[in-house]
Amino acid sequence: MRSLVRVRGVVQGVGFRPFVHALAVRYGLAGLVGNDPGGVFIEAEGPVAAVSALVEDVRHRAPALAVVERVEVTPIAPTGTAGFHIVPSLPYGGGRTLVPPDAATCDACLAELNDPADRRYRYPFVNCTGCGPRYTIVTALPYDRPATTMAGFPLCPACRAEYEDPADRRFHAQPVCCPACGPVLSLVTPGGAAIPGDPVGAAAALLAAGGIVAIKGLGGYHLAADATDERAVATLRARKHRPHKPFALMLPDLTAVSLLCHLDLPAPLTSGDHRSGDGFRDSVAGVLTGPRRPIVLLPRRPGGGVAPSVAPSDDVLGVMLPYTPLHHLLTGEVGRPLVLTSGNVADEPIAHRDGDALARLGAVADAFLTHDRPIHVPADDSVVRVFRGTQVPVRRARGHAPEPITLPRPLPRPVLACGAELKSTFCLATDRHAFLSPHIGDLENYETLRAFTGGIEHFRRLFGIDPAVVAHDLHPEYLSTKYALGLPGVETVAVQHHHAHIASCLADNGETGPVVGIALDGTGYGPDGTIWGGELLVADLAGFRRAGHLEPVRMPGGVTAIRQPWRMAAAYLHTAYGPAADNDDGHSHGPTAGRHAPYGSAPVGGLGVVRRNAARWPAVAALLAAGPAAGAAAPLTSSAGRLFDAVSALLGLHDTVTYEGQAAMELERRADRTVRDGYPVSVTATAPAAGEDVLVIRGTDLVRGVVEDLGRGVQPAVIAARFHHGLAAAVVTAAARVAAGADLGTVALSGGVFGNMLLLGAVADGLARAGLRVLLHRRVPGNDGGVSLGQAAVAGALDARRGAVGRPPP
Numbered sequence: 001m002r003s004l005v006r007v008r009g010v011v012q013g014v015g016f017r018p019f020v021h022a023l024a025v026r027y028g029l030a031g032l033v034g035n036d037p038g039g040v041f042i043e044a045e046g047p048v049a050a051v052s053a054l055v056e057d058v059r060h061r062a063p064a065l066a067v068v069e070r071v072e073v074t075p076i077a078p079t080g081t082a083g084f085h086i087v088p089s090l091p092y093g094g095g096r097t098l099v100p101p102d103a104a105t106c107d108a109c110l111a112e113l114n115d116p117a118d119r120r121y122r123y124p125f126v127n128c129t130g131c132g133p134r135y136t137i138v139t140a141l142p143y144d145r146p147a148t149t150m151a152g153f154p155l156c157p158a159c160r161a162e163y164e165d166p167a168d169r170r171f172h173a174q175p176v177c178c179p180a181c182g183p184v185l186s187l188v189t190p191g192g193a194a195i196p197g198d199p200v201g202a203a204a205a206l207l208a209a210g211g212i213v214a215i216k217g218l219g220g221y222h223l224a225a226d227a228t229d230e231r232a233v234a235t236l237r238a239r240k241h242r243p244h245k246p247f248a249l250m251l252p253d254l255t256a257v258s259l260l261c262h263l264d265l266p267a268p269l270t271s272g273d274h275r276s277g278d279g280f281r282d283s284v285a286g287v288l289t290g291p292r293r294p295i296v297l298l299p300r301r302p303g304g305g306v307a308p309s310v311a312p313s314d315d316v317l318g319v320m321l322p323y324t325p326l327h328h329l330l331t332g333e334v335g336r337p338l339v340l341t342s343g344n345v346a347d348e349p350i351a352h353r354d355g356d357a358l359a360r361l362g363a364v365a366d367a368f369l370t371h372d373r374p375i376h377v378p379a380d381d382s383v384v385r386v387f388r389g390t391q392v393p394v395r396r397a398r399g400h401a402p403e404p405i406t407l408p409r410p411l412p413r414p415v416l417a418c419g420a421e422l423k424s425t426f427c428l429a430t431d432r433h434a435f436l437s438p439h440i441g442d443l444e445n446y447e448t449l450r451a452f453t454g455g456i457e458h459f460r461r462l463f464g465i466d467p468a469v470v471a472h473d474l475h476p477e478y479l480s481t482k483y484a485l486g487l488p489g490v491e492t493v494a495v496q497h498h499h500a501h502i503a504s505c506l507a508d509n510g511e512t513g514p515v516v517g518i519a520l521d522g523t524g525y526g527p528d529g530t531i532w533g534g535e536l537l538v539a540d541l542a543g544f545r546r547a548g549h550l551e552p553v554r555m556p557g558g559v560t561a562i563r564q565p566w567r568m569a570a571a572y573l574h575t576a577y578g579p580a581a582d583n584d585d586g587h588s589h590g591p592t593a594g595r596h597a598p599y600g601s602a603p604v605g606g607l608g609v610v611r612r613n614a615a616r617w618p619a620v621a622a623l624l625a626a627g628p629a630a631g632a633a634a635p636l637t638s639s640a641g642r643l644f645d646a647v648s649a650l651l652g653l654h655d656t657v658t659y660e661g662q663a664a665m666e667l668e669r670r671a672d673r674t675v676r677d678g679y680p681v682s683v684t685a686t687a688p689a690a691g692e693d694v695l696v697i698r699g700t701d702l703v704r705g706v707v708e709d710l711g712r713g714v715q716p717a718v719i720a721a722r723f724h725h726g727l728a729a730a731v732v733t734a735a736a737r738v739a740a741g742a743d744l745g746t747v748a749l750s751g752g753v754f755g756n757m758l759l760l761g762a763v764a765d766g767l768a769r770a771g772l773r774v775l776l777h778r779r780v781p782g783n784d785g786g787v788s789l790g791q792a793a794v795a796g797a798l799d800a801r802r803g804a805v806g807r808p809p810p
């Protein structure tokens, strides 16, 4: 018999055709294999059992970097011709192939790198069909050498022979090269002058001497320093304008990781029947050594061997293993942990073009370890946590982009979703494929906006997708919203921020809802004009109803309160103890601001946060006393992030922060893991004029519990734990009530606050004990980096309901 086998997915540029060729030879089949715009096509002729065996292997034993999405088998007429051939790629006709993500150096290439007899011994660009650069060097499709940044490196005869031999590991490996024909490494000064000697050896010597070296990686430049040298790391912080946010480390191997971090998983918080996720259980070591090679956030061993400035006051370290041959050579030469952080200053996007890197990082780095293979598009390092054996993505970029997320339902028309503002990504989607951009950065400055718009143009060209529908956040001031509304000739759809979060979790799990969605994060624009961020929604992809939320408090000073958590402490104290808590007119017994007796008789005056901020307290108290009259100077918020900020300030952990989430992370870190009890929190129902009850979770009850424990001299670690468990229990109670009321059995968790593993564990366990099925993020981040996927899913669902597009969601 002869069968036509069509294979779809990530099947080009990953060694698929040689794999099929080898199978055909093994099973004694005749026929052909080739690439076309839809993927790979195979014609296999021979005995039925042999053809079936080939199809089985194609389905289940594909090469490591391949992702087989679909295999279709159709019988065709036998031709009787002998032999099995790899045929030329069919001319590209505007179809859609999937570009593979960049992959870490494979074991076979690593062995060559370390083999003095190999012609690629110590050659920093060794790669094959199983590894090396992909997405970051592709300039256009079809994925072929002339359409990569390797176009300027003609193959030498030896490399060409490998490239053309179907039996070779390098058959059609587009970036294949060697010292005779490929890119060349160099070490240069910030002025661009060559530094003589072996570039790797000289860079290692510079690092050992306390220098800072910019290193060109796969998706951009990194800044490196000796992680054991406090002076070097502190210098890097000062030059990069990054006072506190932890730096990632690159370590030579797993043994080095195990000396610094715990590789074994922390024990579950409770033995509850935790039913989230399915399969997907990667060991930490597996994640660290896999081809995607992300930064993995791991619990740090006490003591450790790295400088304090690497991760000030943090008990988690972000570590990764070498993923390019250059990294292997350098870490081998240096022999100690390296700080390896994105090559940027402050919050700008990662530098990836050589001239730009010299200009932007010239004042930070003492030297540049660089080369002449251009990076076409940037891709930062991906970051994951491991939660109970399952990967939880924190940042999705190199190693993942541009691999599509398969949508639960096909889209009627192509969609561009512009994301939010912080941790910006965009998503271009068509049919069932959602192409999520790699992490871009905080969309607050010109450089990031340029990276955002440039990235969208590149994706549009690369995947040949012309969006008809453009989704954006409800927030009118986001640059992403303004960009979307400025695009000509498209329909635009505004998607509420937390609806997008829940839709993102649904799409991530291949589901459509309806579910109870719990979205806990920092900031999102609410349709009622307040700032949302502690939300219970009854949602499906097309719409949502706000079924509950954290009790709103004011944000005195607006966005200033995000950088100054003590202001949120003031707001919560005001709401908890001021007369306004039960009386919204705001002036009946207005609390007297001052250092001695704020909030009447409450045990608040002696609090450290009041004393420490005494000079600025009265102005903030006045804003709070003004209530609604303060207007935009003190908007209402139901944000969970701001509640964490308030408690962090109350405990004296952080009155101010230099990055969002810093205070909340400290609170999580401090919590005593042996404490299981939580503060009681009331969940009350408000009855709106029309419609169903809306539940309010009284965050002020948590603040009262904290203040009372502080008054009793209870340890902050115990208070931090009781706060977490109290909040988790209240969220579970509220979600269970909403689920019962709406007759739903599934709860989806999303939002950046669920990056807190203590809270995530407690909420997931509580929901499971309540008999609810829990959906967690698995492939895209639950923070704002995943919002664009949710927006795309919502826009598609609305588009499917013809006529709904163009109107705001219900």
Ligand SMILES: [Zn+2]
Residues within 6 Å of the ligand: 105, 106, 107, 108, 109, 110, 126, 127, 128, 129, 130, 131, 132
């Ligand atoms: Zn390889």
Ligand SMILES: [Zn+2]
Residues within 6 Å of the ligand: 155, 156, 157, 158, 159, 160, 177, 178, 179, 180, 181, 182
């Ligand atoms: Zn060569």
